[in-house]
Amino acid sequence: xSETFGSLRLSGNARLDAxxxxxxxxxxxxxxxxxxxxxxxxxxxxxxxxxxxxxxxxGLSIGRVLRRLAHVEGFLVILVVLLPFxxxxxxxxxxxxLALSQEGLHLSVLLLLRANLSIxxxxxxxxxxxxxxxxxxxxxxxxxxxxxxxxxxxARYVTLIGEEARRLHDxxxxxxxxxxxxxxxxxxxxxxxGQLLVKALERAERVDEAMRCRAFNGRFPLLSTSTxxxxxxxxxxxxxxxxxLILLADRIx
Amino acid sequence: MxxxxxxxxxxxxLIGGGxxxxxxxxxxxKGLDERDIPKTAILSAGFFVVSLVAVxxxxxxxxxxxxxxxxxxxxxxAFPAIFVGLLLQALxxxxxxxxxxxxxxxxxxxxxVLLALAARPLMAQAPTSRCVALAGMVGxxxxxxxxxxxxxxLWLSSPAYAPTLAIIAATYLPLxxxxxxxxxxxxxxxxxxxxxxxFAGTLPxxxx
Numbered sequence: 001x002s003e004t005f006g007s008l009r010l011s012g013n014a015r016l017d018a019x020x021x022x023x024x025x026x027x028x029x030x031x032x033x034x035x036x037x038x039x040x041x042x043x044x045x046x047x048x049x050x051x052x053x054x055x056x057x058x059g060l061s062i063g064r065v066l067r068r069l070a071h072v073e074g075f076l077v078i079l080v081v082l083l084p085f086x087x088x089x090x091x092x093x094x095x096x097x098l099a100l101s102q103e104g105l106h107l108s109v110l111l112l113l114r115a116n117l118s119i120x121x122x123x124x125x126x127x128x129x130x131x132x133x134x135x136x137x138x139x140x141x142x143x144x145x146x147x148x149x150x151x152x153x154x155a156r157y158v159t160l161i162g163e164e165a166r167r168l169h170d171x172x173x174x175x176x177x178x179x180x181x182x183x184x185x186x187x188x189x190x191x192x193x194g195q196l197l198v199k200a201l202e203r204a205e206r207v208d209e210a211m212r213c214r215a216f217n218g219r220f221p222l223l224s225t226s227t228x229x230x231x232x233x234x235x236x237x238x239x240x241x242x243x244x245l246i247l248l249a250d251r252i253x
Numbered sequence: 254m255x256x257x258x259x260x261x262x263x264x265x266x267l268i269g270g271g272x273x274x275x276x277x278x279x280x281x282x283k284g285l286d287e288r289d290i291p292k293t294a295i296l297s298a299g300f301f302v303v304s305l306v307a308v309x310x311x312x313x314x315x316x317x318x319x320x321x322x323x324x325x326x327x328x329x330x331a332f333p334a335i336f337v338g339l340l341l342q343a344l345x346x347x348x349x350x351x352x353x354x355x356x357x358x359x360x361x362x363x364x365x366v367l368l369a370l371a372a373r374p375l376m377a378q379a380p381t382s383r384c385v386a387l388a389g390m391v392g393x394x395x396x397x398x399x400x401x402x403x404x405x406x407l408w409l410s411s412p413a414y415a416p417t418l419a420i421i422a423a424t425y426l427p428l429x430x431x432x433x434x435x436x437x438x439x440x441x442x443x444x445x446x447x448x449x450x451x452f453a454g455t456l457p458x459x460x461x
Contacts (some may be wrong), residue, residue: 032259032351072347078421080412086416107413114260122259126344133343136431146282146290147333147380153294154301154337161295161302169306179309186431190438193303193317197326197439198447200299204292211291219287 016058021129021137023232027239028125032118034243041106043250044113051120052140058124065123069116076115083108131155139222149220161200168192255318255399256342256357259350263410270356270406276338277362281332289330296327297334301341310430317430320361321395322436324369325388325451331369335362356406364398365391376451385441388451391431392436400425 016024038044055062087104094100126134132152139148172192179185287294299328300319307314323331336358342348349357368391400422407414407421413431443450 029351036260036264036352051417068347072258075256076261078424079261079417082420083413087284089411092361104413111261115258115350116258118350118352122347122351127347128444131341131344143283146285146287147278147336150294150297150333150337151292153291154257154298155341157295157298157303158341161298165302165306166443178460179307179314181309181311186434187438189306189308190435191442193306193435193448194439194442196303197296197299198443198450199403200295201292201447201450204295207291207295208288212288 006069016125018231019235020226020228020232021133022140023122023228023235024125025137025141027236028121031121031125031239031243035114035117035121035246038246038250039110040250041095041109041113042253043246044110044117046249047246048113048117048120050246051124054124055120060123060127065120066081066252068123069119072119076112080108080112083111133226134223135224145219147224152220157200157203160203161196164199165196168195255361255403256339256349257353257360257403257406259352260407260430261410262353262356264276266406266410267352267356268352270359272355273363274355274358277332277359277366278315278336281329284329285333286365293327293330294337295321295336297337300334301338303336308435310427310431315431317432317435318361318399318428319432319436320365320399321368321388321392321432322365322439323362324365324373324395325436327371328369331366332358332362335365360399360402362407363402365395367368368395368398381441381444384444384451385437388440389433389437393433396425396429396432400429 035044035047038047052062055065084100084104085098087101087107089101089103091099092102116119132155134150135148135155138151139145166225169192172188179189300323304316304319306316308317320331320335323334327334336354339349339354339357339361342352343354362395372387372391376387382428404422408418440451
C-alpha cells in the first residue's frame with residue numbers, strides 16, 4: 001500500500017498536465033491500438049526506444065518505471081517462457097528433450113515487446129493523471145453518468161479505506177502478527193478483510209445519509225475547465241505523425 | 254495474475270469481451286438506483302484495497318480476486334465494482350490493459366455474479382454453517398470460472414496458446430483454495446458482525 005498513487009512521478013508539473021484529459025485518454029488508446037497491429041519486431045523495438053525516451057519528458061523516473069514493469073510481468077512470464085517450446089516449427093536449438101522453435105521464439109518476442117510497450121504507453125500518458133480529471137474525461141467522452149460517479153467515488157474512497165487498512169494492519173503488527181500459511185493466518189486475514197468491508201459499509205451508510213441531508217439526487221454537476229486547445233492539437237499532430245511513421249516502417253520491414 | 258495485458262489477445266476476442274462487458278455494465282447500472290451509487294462505490298473501493306493485500310501460500314503469496322465475495326455482497330453490482338477496480342488498477346499501476354479491460358472485467362465478474370445469484374436462494378434460509386460452506390464454494394468456484402474464461406479468451410485468440418493453457422490453469426488452483434477458505438471465513442465473520450452485509454436489502458438488488 002505504501003507506494004500507491006502517482007508515485008511514478010518525479011515532479012508534479014509535467015508538461016502532459018497542460019493537455020486536455022480527453023486528449024491523453026484517446027492518445028493512449030490510439031497508441032496502444034497501433035502497437036497491437038505492429039508485426040515486425042524491428043518496428044516494435046523502435047517504438048520501445050521512442051517511448052523510453054519519452055519517459056523523462058512525461059516527468060516520470062525511469063528507474064521506478066522499470067521496477068514497476070517488472071511487477072507487471074507476472075502474467076507474461078508463463079507465456080513468453082513456454083511459447084518457444086510449444087509452438088511447432090523449425091527447431092533452432094535443443095535444451096534436453098525440448099526443441100526451441102523459431103516460430104515460437106518469434107511469437108514470444110512479439111508478445112513481450114507489444115505488452116511492455118502498451119504498459120509503457122499507459123504509464124507515460126495516463127499515470128499521474130488525477131482520478132477526478134480522468135473521470136471528467138470519461139464523462140465528456142460519453143460514458144454514462146452513473147459509471148462516472150462510481151469511478152469518482154471509488155477513486156476518492158480508495159485512499160481513505162487504504163488508510164483504514166493501514167491502521168488495522170499496524171495494529172496486527174503491534175500484536176506481532178506474521179502472515180504464514182496457517183489456519184491462524186487465514187482466520188486473522190479474513191477478519192481483517194471482513195472488518196475492512198464492515199467499516200466501508202458503515203462509512204457508506206454515513207456518507208449516504210450525509211449526502212441525502214444535503215439533497216443529493218444522484219447527480220454531480222461536473223465542472224471542468226480544460227478545453228481542447230492549440231497545445232492539444234500540436235500533441236495530437238506529433239503523435240499521429242510518429243504513429244504513421246512507425247506503421248509505415250512496419251509495413252516496409 | 255488474472256489481468257491479461259494489452260498485446261496478447263486477438264481483435265475479435267477484445268471486441269467480443271468489450272461488448273459483453275458493456276452489456277453487463279448496462280444491465281447492472283440499470284438496476285442501480287442513482288442514490289445507491291455512493292454505497293456501491295465505497296464497497297468497490299473496499300474490495301480494491303482488500304485485493305492489494307498479499308495472502309501467503311507456502312513460499313509465495315497471492316492476491317485475492319474477490320469476484321465471488323463481490324457477487325455475494327453486491328449481486329449484479331459486482332460487475333461495475335470490478336470494472337472500476339480494474340480501471341483504477343490500469344490507471345494507477347499499469348496492471349492489465351486498456352484494450353483488454355472489457356475481457357478482464359467479464360472474466361473476473363461473470364463467474365462471481367452467476368455463482369452468487371445461484372447460491373442466493375440456497376443461502377437464504379440455511380443455517381450458518383451451511384451458509385459459510387456455500388460462500389466458500391462460491392469463492393473457490395468463481396476463481397476456477399475466471400481461470401476457465403481466461404483460458405478460453407487465450408484459446409480463442411490464437412491456437413498457439415493452446416499447449417500453455419493447462420499450465421496457466423494449474424497456477425490458479427492454489428488461488429482457488431485460498432480464495433475459498435478466506436471467502437468462507439469472511440462470510441462467517443460478516444454473519445456474526447454485520448449479517449445484513451451479505452445480500453442486504455440496503456444494497457442494490459439485481460434488476461428484476
